[in-house]
Amino acid sequence: MHVYRERLWPTPWMIVVSLLLIPASILVLAPVSLPAGIVTGIVLYLGTLGAFVAAAPVVEVTGTELRAGKASIPLALTGEATAHEGADATAERGVRLDARAWLLIRGWVPHVVKVPIVDEQDPTPYWIVSSRRPTEMAAAINGSRRPSESA
Numbered sequence: 001m002h003v004y005r006e007r008l009w010p011t012p013w014m015i016v017v018s019l020l021l022i023p024a025s026i027l028v029l030a031p032v033s034l035p036a037g038i039v040t041g042i043v044l045y046l047g048t049l050g051a052f053v054a055a056a057p058v059v060e061v062t063g064t065e066l067r068a069g070k071a072s073i074p075l076a077l078t079g080e081a082t083a084h085e086g087a088d089a090t091a092e093r094g095v096r097l098d099a100r101a102w103l104l105i106r107g108w109v110p111h112v113v114k115v116p117i118v119d120e121q122d123p124t125p126y127w128i129v130s131s132r133r134p135t136e137m138a139a140a141i142n143g144s145r146r147p148s149e150s151a
Contacts, residue, residue: 004140079116083134
């Protein structure tokens with residue numbers, strides 16, 4: 001059962017900007033062959049779109065687990081998650097960042113959630129995960145942790 005689920009798709013402006021691959025390819029290949037430039041530009045653009053889709057990770061909170069991309073951790077091993085937005089999120093990704101932290105950040109997603117790791121065997125102090133809805137994600141993590149703590 002999914003308590004929270006989000007896919008970190010690239011922003012629309014990235015898709016629009018990548019359209020510039022088509023005229024760039026035409027410009028480079030036009031002296032050789034205009035049709036080759038057009039075809040190459042279209043193939044490069046479609047390849048870029050495919051890479052965007054393949055590289056868009058899923059962030060998911062279930063009743064017992066946090067999954068971020070290919071990584072997962074039981075919620076019983078996490079502390080109180082906190083949402084960070086704006087300058088606070090920038091600081092968490094920058095000047096306040098511990099080099100040992102596990103990161104799933106995307107530059108086109110402005111907000112992050114910080115999830116402390118309470119497992120003494122794990123050298124990772126916390127996870128930083130990008131989210132477009134950080135308050136909802138932190139609430140889902142914290143809400144899913146509560147039943148297991150009282151048991």
